Amino acid sequence: MTAPATTIARKTTRVSPWRPPLLRSLPLRLAVFAICALWTIPTLGLLVTSVRNPELISTTGWWTALFNPFAANQWTLNNYSVVIASGGMGPAFLNSLIVTIPATVIPITIAAFAAYAFAWIPFRGRAILFTIVVGLLVVPIQMSLIPILKIYSGAGLYGTFVGIWLAHTGFGLPLAIFLLYNFISQLPRDLFESAAIDGASHLQSFIRIALPLSVPALGAFAIFQFLWVWNDLLVALVFLGPSNDLRVMPTALYALLGSRGGQWQLLTAGAFLTMALPLLVFIVLQRAFVRGILAGSVKS
Amino acid sequence: MTVLPRSVKAPASRFILPILGLVALALCVGGILVLIDHHGAENLLASIYGALGNSAGAQDLRNGQGDQIVAKLLLMVIALGVGVGGIWLLFLGVGGLVGTLRPTWRDRILPWVFVGPALILLATYLLYPGIATFARSFFDSKGALTLDNYAVMTGSDFVEILRNNVIWLIVAAGGSVILGLVIAGLFDRIRREALAKTFVFLPLAISLIGASVIWGFMYAWEPAEQPQIGLLNAAIVAAGGQAIPFFTTSPLNIMAEIVIMIWLQTGFAMVVLSAAIKGVSTEIIEAARLDGANERQLFLRVIVPAIRGSIVTVSTTIAIVTLKIFDIVYVTTGGRFGDDVVANRMFHEMFQFFDDGRASALATLLFLAVLPVMYINLRNFRRQQRDV
Numbered sequence A: 001m002t003a004p005a006t007t008i009a010r011k012t013t014r015v016s017p018w019r020p021p022l023l024r025s026l027p028l029r030l031a032v033f034a035i036c037a038l039w040t041i042p043t044l045g046l047l048v049t050s051v052r053n054p055e056l057i058s059t060t061g062w063w064t065a066l067f068n069p070f071a072a073n074q075w076t077l078n079n080y081s082v083v084i085a086s087g088g089m090g091p092a093f094l095n096s097l098i099v100t101i102p103a104t105v106i107p108i109t110i111a112a113f114a115a116y117a118f119a120w121i122p123f124r125g126r127a128i129l130f131t132i133v134v135g136l137l138v139v140p141i142q143m144s145l146i147p148i149l150k151i152y153s154g155a156g157l158y159g160t161f162v163g164i165w166l167a168h169t170g171f172g173l174p175l176a177i178f179l180l181y182n183f184i185s186q187l188p189r190d191l192f193e194s195a196a197i198d199g200a201s202h203l204q205s206f207i208r209i210a211l212p213l214s215v216p217a218l219g220a221f222a223i224f225q226f227l228w229v230w231n232d233l234l235v236a237l238v239f240l241g242p243s244n245d246l247r248v249m250p251t252a253l254y255a256l257l258g259s260r261g262g263q264w265q266l267l268t269a270g271a272f273l274t275m276a277l278p279l280l281v282f283i284v285l286q287r288a289f290v291r292g293i294l295a296g297s298v299k300s
Numbered sequence B: 001m002t003v004l005p006r007s008v009k010a011p012a013s014r015f016i017l018p019i020l021g022l023v024a025l026a027l028c029v030g031g032i033l034v035l036i037d038h039h040g041a042e043n044l045l046a047s048i049y050g051a052l053g054n055s056a057g058a059q060d061l062r063n064g065q066g067d068q069i070v071a072k073l074l075l076m077v078i079a080l081g082v083g084v085g086g087i088w089l090l091f092l093g094v095g096g097l098v099g100t101l102r103p104t105w106r107d108r109i110l111p112w113v114f115v116g117p118a119l120i121l122l123a124t125y126l127l128y129p130g131i132a133t134f135a136r137s138f139f140d141s142k143g144a145l146t147l148d149n150y151a152v153m154t155g156s157d158f159v160e161i162l163r164n165n166v167i168w169l170i171v172a173a174g175g176s177v178i179l180g181l182v183i184a185g186l187f188d189r190i191r192r193e194a195l196a197k198t199f200v201f202l203p204l205a206i207s208l209i210g211a212s213v214i215w216g217f218m219y220a221w222e223p224a225e226q227p228q229i230g231l232l233n234a235a236i237v238a239a240g241g242q243a244i245p246f247f248t249t250s251p252l253n254i255m256a257e258i259v260i261m262i263w264l265q266t267g268f269a270m271v272v273l274s275a276a277i278k279g280v281s282t283e284i285i286e287a288a289r290l291d292g293a294n295e296r297q298l299f300l301r302v303i304v305p306a307i308r309g310s311i312v313t314v315s316t317t318i319a320i321v322t323l324k325i326f327d328i329v330y331v332t333t334g335g336r337f338g339d340d341v342v343a344n345r346m347f348h349e350m351f352q353f354f355d356d357g358r359a360s361a362l363a364t365l366l367f368l369a370v371l372p373v374m375y376i377n378l379r380n381f382r383r384q385q386r387d388v
Helices: A003-018 A026-050 A062-067 A078-085 A089-120 A126-136 A142-155 A161-184 A189-197 A202-213 A215-231 A234-240 A249-259 A264-284 A286-298 B012-036 B040-051 B055-062 B068-099 B103-136 B148-154 B156-187 B193-205 B208-218 B231-238 B252-278 B282-290 B295-306 B308-323 B327-332 B342-351 B356-387
Strands: none
Touching: A026 A062, A026 A264, A026 B156, A026 B193, A026 B208, A026 B231, A026 B252, A062 B231, A078 A089, A078 A264, A089 A126, A089 A161, A089 A202, A089 A215, A089 A249, A089 A264, A089 B068, A089 B103, A126 A161, A126 B103, A126 B356, A142 A161, A142 A234, A142 B103, A142 B342, A142 B356, A161 A215, A161 A234, A161 B012, A161 B068, A161 B103, A189 A202, A202 A215, A202 B068, A202 B103, A215 A264, A215 A286, A215 B208, A234 A249, A234 B342, A249 A264, A249 B208, A249 B327, A264 A286, A264 B193, A264 B208, A286 B252, B012 B040, B012 B068, B040 B055, B040 B068, B068 B103, B103 B356, B148 B156, B148 B356, B156 B193, B156 B252, B156 B295, B156 B308, B156 B342, B193 B252, B208 B252, B208 B327, B252 B308, B252 B327, B282 B295, B295 B308, B308 B356, B327 B342, B342 B356
C-alpha cells in the first residue's frame, strides 16, 4: 500500500502555496467548525442524556447540563444498569457477539477460497460464474426474504443462530468475493508459479502465500461485514423472530422503543450501548476501513 | 519458499491428523445440534451440572432459571468454535482429501472445492430466492396466476409510497453526494483535515436504528405548555416559533427522516470524493490557476469534472442503499403518517397482512429499480476484463 504515502507527500507541496491568509480563511474555518459541530451535536446529546438524572431529562434540555455540570443530582449511571438488566441489553450484547463473529469469519473464509480459485485456478465456466457474482452485487436482499423464510421454517433454521449466520454469509458473499478477487488477482504471478514449481499444491499456495498477503483486504472486508451485521435490523427481525432470548442489539433497542418509548434516559443509554463497540472498532481501525471503501467503490 | 515441511514429517502424523479431524468433525456436529436446539445450551449446561453432582442447579436451568448467563456464555463458546473452526475444518479436510487423489482427478475437482461452498450459498440465498420471489409476485394466495399484485400499486396509498421512495432517492442520495463533495472540497484546504473528516465520518459506524434514536431525540416534541427537550424544537421556541411534531407532520416527516440518512451517508461520499480530489493532477490545477480561475471556478469547472467517475460511483452506491431504506421509517413512525416506503410496506405485507404475493411484487419493484445499475456494473466489468 503506497497510496497514503504519496498523497501525504503531495498534500504538503500542494497546500502550502495557496492556503489563504488568516483573515481571509476565517469563513472557511467557521464553515468547517459548523460542519463538525453539526455532525457531533446529535450524538453528544444522546451521550449526555444517557448519563443524566431521569427527572432532569424530562424538565430541562440536555444542553443545560453542560452549563451546570456540578449541579447536585445531575449525573447518574443508573440508566445503564437498568437498561442492561431489565431492558435486556446485556443478553442482547452476548447474542450480538454470537451472531456477528461467525457471520464475519464464515463469509470471509468462503469468499477467500472462492476468490483465489477465480483468480488463479483455471477451470471451465470460471468467467461466466464470476460474471454472475458481479451481477449479484446489487440484488436487494428483499428479493430473498420470503423464499428463505419458507425454507427456514421447513428446515428448522428459523430463530437459530446457524440460520442467521448462513443468511448473513449468503448476503455478504458477492461483495466479499468481489473485493478479495480484486486484491488476490493483483498479487504477482511469479509467487504462485515458483511455489507450484517447488511442488506446492493450490491449498498450500492459498494458505501460505495468498492469505498472508491479502491481510489488508481481508481486514477491510472484515470491518465492513462486522459493522453491517452488528448494525443490521432487518435480517435479525426476519430470521431470528420476536423471541426474547434471541434479541440482538438492534432488535433489543427496537423492543425498548416499543415498551419504553417515552423514557429517554433508557432509550439513549440503550442506543449508546448498541453503538459503543462499532464506534470503538471504527475509531481503532479507521484507516483499514477507508482503504476498504476506496477499493470497493473507486475500482468498480 | 518453504511450503513442504508438513508432508515430510514423521509418519505418526499421518494417523494423528485424520483422527484429530474426525474428533473435530464430531465436535462440530454436536455443536450444531446444540445451536439449532432452542434450549440446547441450557440443557447441555444442566447435564454438565448434573454430572458434577449439582442437581439443584441443573433443575433450575431446565426450568429456564438459574445460571442463564453461564449458559449464554457456553453457547457463545460453542458458536465461535463451530462457526469459525467448522468452516476451516471443512475446507482443510475436503481439500486435503482431494489432494490425495490422482493428479487428473485432483485438478478437475479442486477448483470446485474452492468455489463450491460460495456457489452453493449464492444459489441458495440470492439466485434461487430471487427467481422464486419474481415468480411468486404473479400468483395470488390460492396459487392462481394474476397481475393483481402489481395492479394494486396504482391505488392511492401505493402511489404515495412510490412517490416517497422517489423523494428519498433524489433528496437523500443527492443531498449526501452534494454535501460530501462540498465538505471534501472544503476540508481539502485546512490543516487538521484528518481530524475534521473523522467527525463527519464517524456516523458511518452507527446503525440506522441507533441514528434514528439519536435524531428522534433531536426532533423530540412536547405539548406547548411543557419545556421542549428536543434541541430543534427548543431552538424554534426560543426564536419565538411554535414547536413542530416533526414525525407526525406530513410531508415534513419524510424530510426529517431523510436528514438522518444524509447525516449517516455523507461521510462515505466525503471519503471517496476526497480521495478522488487528491488524485486530480497538480498540473491541471496549477494551469487553471495561472489562467486566472478563482477557487470556486477551479472547484466547479476543473475538479468536479475531473472526478466525475467517482461521483457517479458514489451516487449509485448511495442510491441503492437509499432505495432499500427500511430501518429509519420502520423505527421512527412505522410509515403511518404518509411517509411509508416500499421496503417498509413489504415488511408489513409479510408479517402483518401475510400477503406474500404483494410483498414479492414490492421486492421485485426494488429489483427492477437496481437493474440499470447491475447492467452498468456488468458492462464495466466486461470492459475491464477485456483490457487485462
